[in-house]
Amino acid sequence: MSLKVYNSLSRKKEEFKSITDGHVGMYVCGPTVSGESHLGHARPFITFDFIYRYLLYLGYKVRYVRNITDAGHFEEEGREAEDKISSKAVIEKLEPMELVQKYTNLFHWAMNQFNNLPPSIEPTATGHIVEQINMIEEIIKDGYAYVANGSVYFDVEKYNTDFSKKGLPYGMLSGRNIEEQLDTTRDLDNQEEKRNKNDFALWKNAPPEHIMRWKSPWGEGFPGWHIECSAMSTKYLGDQFDIHGGGMDLQFPHHECEIAQSTVCNHKTPARYWLHNNMITINGRKMGKSYNNVIKLSELFTGTHPLLTQAFHPMTIRFFILQSHYRSTLDFSNEALQAAEKGLKRLWEAYENLMKLPSSQNNSQTPTDEELDKKVKNLIAEFDEFMNDDFNTAKVLGNMFELVPIINGIKNKQLAADSLSESTIQLLKQKLKIYFADIFGLKDDGVDNEQLNGVLQLLINIRNEAKAKKDFVTSDIIRNELIKLGVQLKDEKDGTVSYSIN
RNA sequence: GGUCUGGUGGCCGAGUGGCUAGGCAGAGCUCUGCAAAAGCUCCCACAGCGGUUCGAAUCCGCUCUAGACCUCCA
Numbered sequence: 001m002s003l004k005v006y007n008s009l010s011r012k013k014e015e016f017k018s019i020t021d022g023h024v025g026m027y028v029c030g031p032t033v034s035g036e037s038h039l040g041h042a043r044p045f046i047t048f049d050f051i052y053r054y055l056l057y058l059g060y061k062v063r064y065v066r067n068i069t070d071a072g073h074f075e076e077e078g079r080e081a082e083d084k085i086s087s088k089a090v091i092e093k094l095e096p097m098e099l100v101q102k103y104t105n106l107f108h109w110a111m112n113q114f115n116n117l118p119p120s121i122e123p124t125a126t127g128h129i130v131e132q133i134n135m136i137e138e139i140i141k142d143g144y145a146y147v148a149n150g151s152v153y154f155d156v157e158k159y160n161t162d163f164s165k166k167g168l169p170y171g172m173l174s175g176r177n178i179e180e181q182l183d184t185t186r187d188l189d190n191q192e193e194k195r196n197k198n199d200f201a202l203w204k205n206a207p208p209e210h211i212m213r214w215k216s217p218w219g220e221g222f223p224g225w226h227i228e229c230s231a232m233s234t235k236y237l238g239d240q241f242d243i244h245g246g247g248m249d250l251q252f253p254h255h256e257c258e259i260a261q262s263t264v265c266n267h268k269t270p271a272r273y274w275l276h277n278n279m280i281t282i283n284g285r286k287m288g289k290s291y292n293n294v295i296k297l298s299e300l301f302t303g304t305h306p307l308l309t310q311a312f313h314p315m316t317i318r319f320f321i322l323q324s325h326y327r328s329t330l331d332f333s334n335e336a337l338q339a340a341e342k343g344l345k346r347l348w349e350a351y352e353n354l355m356k357l358p359s360s361q362n363n364s365q366t367p368t369d370e371e372l373d374k375k376v377k378n379l380i381a382e383f384d385e386f387m388n389d390d391f392n393t394a395k396v397l398g399n400m401f402e403l404v405p406i407i408n409g410i411k412n413k414q415l416a417a418d419s420l421s422e423s424t425i426q427l428l429k430q431k432l433k434i435y436f437a438d439i440f441g442l443k444d445d446g447v448d449n450e451q452l453n454g455v456l457q458l459l460i461n462i463r464n465e466a467k468a469k470k471d472f473v474t475s476d477i478i479r480n481e482l483i484k485l486g487v488q489l490k491d492e493k494d495g496t497v498s499y500s501i502n
Numbered sequence: 503g504g505u506c507u508g509g510u511g512g513c514c515g516a517g518u519g520g521c522u523a524g525g526c527a528g529a530g531c532u533c534u535g536c537a538a539a540a541g542c543u544c545c546c547a548c549a550g551c552g553g554u555u556c557g558a559a560u561c562c563g564c565u566c567u568a569g570a571c572c573u574c575c576a
Contacts, residue, residue, distance in 0.1 A: 032575085288575050290573090323514075333513080394524080414533090
C-alpha cells in the first residue's frame, strides 16, 4: 500500500516517490503579512499541516518550508502600482517592518490556535534579497530576462519557445497557451517597459516615495511578484524537491512563473508533485479580498462578524476543513459550522470514552461478537488506505463516526464489554490516538481547572443528595442552571455523574 | 473569448459502473423521577434529456446552471 497524490502538473493521481529515500522536501506558499488572515487562508495551512503530519506518520523525515511574504507583492488597482506593505504602513503610521511584524505575529497566533505544526524553516522575503538578486542575475545571463528602466522582466516568449522544445512550455501547470490569453484592456503600470504582455517582473524599480527598497545592480528597487519562492525553495530544498503546495488560485500566474524562473536557473522543473487545495466559498463564491466577503480568523473565533451567529472554536474550523476533501470546494455557512461543532463534540467524547475504557478486564482474546470485531478492524485498517489515496480525511472521519456507537455502546453497556477482543480494543485505542491527535491534529483545550472541577463535583454531590431525598426541585435547579452556564451533566449508566463543558 | 472544475436527500459533505459513506437537523423507541447523554430504528438523494451497458450518481453526448483562473488573492 503506497501513497498516491494528485499531481496538478499531470492532472492525475500518481504514486508518491521521494527523491531521496526516507526524506521529503515540501514547499508551501505562505502568507503575505500585509493584513490579517481570514478563513480562506486557513484552508491551505491546515491542509498542508495534515499532509505534513501524515508524511511524518509514514516515517519520512520532512523539511517543510513555508515562506513569509513581507516584501510586498504588488497591488495594481487600476492605474497605480503600489507596494501594499509600504502604503498601508503610511495609513497606519507604522514602520513597514513594524506592520509586517504585527501581522506575522497574528498569523503565528492563528496557526497556533489551529494546532498547526510550525514549518521546519519559515524564511522571509526581506531576508533573502541577496538570493533573489543572484537568481535574477543568472536569468539575465542566460538570456531569459531583460532590463528596462531599472526594472527586470522575464522574457516569457523566449522561454516558451526554447523550453517547449524540451517539453516544458510556459503554462504547463495551469494548462494555458500564451497565445490564447485574453487581451486585457486594463492599463497596467509601466506596461510599455515590457516587450510582451505576458512578461512578468523579476525586479521593480522603486519610485521615490517607496519605503521598502534595496540596492541592486539595476538601481534601487524591490523584488518582483514570484522570485522569492524560487529563490528560497532552491536555497533550502535544492534544485528539485518533492512537493510544492498552495491554493489553487496560485496556479496561475504565481506557480507558473516560479516554474519558469527555477527551470532557467536549475535546468529542471522545481517540484515533482504540485498539490493544490481548493477554495472555501461563501454563498457559492470564493472567499477573497476581491469579493469583499472575507471573515477574518479573529472574527471567527470571537463571533464578531455580521455573517456569524456565534463564535467558532479553532478546532471546529479545523474539523470542518477535515470533513471535506482538500481538492473540493468547501461551502461556509453558520449551519455547516454548527453541524461541524456538534459532530466534533460527539467524536471527541467518544474518543475520550475510548481512552478511559479499562483495558484487559477480561483475558479473552476471542471476541464474543466476531462480526463486530471484524468490522472494527476493517474500519481501522481503512484509515491508512483512505489517507494513502490523496489524503482523504473525509473518508477517515466517516469511519471514525462509524466507530462512535460501538465505543459508546461498550462504555454504556449497551454492548457487552467482551464483544471485541482485547487486542482489537488496544488497536482501536492506538490507531485512534495516532489519527485523532497526531495526524488530524485535533486537540482538546479542555478546561483542566482543579477549582472548577472541585466546584462542579460539589454541585454534583449536592444534587445526588437531593435526588436521594427525592427533592427533584433542587436537583433540577442545579442541572438546569448549569446547562445555562454551558455545563451539561450526564447521568451515567453506572450511577456516576459526568459533565461536559461547552 | 480561452483554460478548468462543479451541480448529490432540509443543510454540509464522501463516493468514478453493481455491495447504494458520514455528520447535522427531523421522527419513533429503549434507558431515566423527568430530562440530557448514550444506544436502536426510520428518513434510500444524485440538475435535465438522450446514449453506452445485463446494470450508471459514477462512462459518452447535448442542454441548463454555478463557480475558479486568465489581474493582487489561500
